[in-house]
Amino acid sequence: MTDKMDLGNLTSPLNLALILVIGYVVIELRDFTPKELAEFNGIDGKPIYLAVCGKVFDVSSKPDFYGPGSMYENFSGRDASRGLAKNSFDPSVLTDVDLPIDKLDNLAAEEKNSLEEWFQFFSGKYTCIGQLVENK
Numbered sequence: 001m002t003d004k005m006d007l008g009n010l011t012s013p014l015n016l017a018l019i020l021v022i023g024y025v026v027i028e029l030r031d032f033t034p035k036e037l038a039e040f041n042g043i044d045g046k047p048i049y050l051a052v053c054g055k056v057f058d059v060s061s062k063p064d065f066y067g068p069g070s071m072y073e074n075f076s077g078r079d080a081s082r083g084l085a086k087n088s089f090d091p092s093v094l095t096d097v098d099l100p101i102d103k104l105d106n107l108a109a110e111e112k113n114s115l116e117e118w119f120q121f122f123s124g125k126y127t128c129i130g131q132l133v134e135n136k
């Protein structure tokens with residue numbers, strides 16, 4: 001005969017609080033397709049999101065960098081990875097939002113390093129709110 005499981009531990013206030021916190025984090029991280037992400041470009045007061053290395057960051061707090069008419073507006077609502085890797089804000093460097101996600105497998109070693117540094121920069125400065133997934 002096995003002992004009955006002790007449910008008392010699972011329902012302790014601390015465990016319930018932990019379950020709520022974990023649930024909140026899981027719910028808050030949502031998937032964005034490239035087409036969905038493109039909506040969040042700061043135009044008409046919308047939030048400003050961009051993706052780096054598959055993660056979506058909320059950069060709405062810096063409209064002077066990413067808002068309409070700003071220096072880095074080309075990254076807003078887009079997967080910015082290749083532009084950051086190549087230190088280019090030329091919009092043609094970025095993959096069209098209708099196409100499959102850029103796999104970034106043909107970058108030079110120094111471009112990969114540059115991208116990794118930018119990823120660390122965005123992770124440290126901005127909130128990650130989701131991940132980039134393929135268009136449906």
Ligand code: HEM
Binds near residue numbers: 062072087
């Ligand atoms: C024309 C040459 C450039 C100048 C004069 C310039 C200037 C600046 C300045 C003054 C900042 C703010 C730094 C701070 O807040 O401490 C900045 C940030 C930044 N620059 Fe540039 N930049 C140049 C080129 C580029 C290029 C080619 C890229 C493309 C990858 C780029 C991407 C960024 C990004 C992503 C930020 C971070 C903005 C943030 O804090 O979220 N910059 N740049």
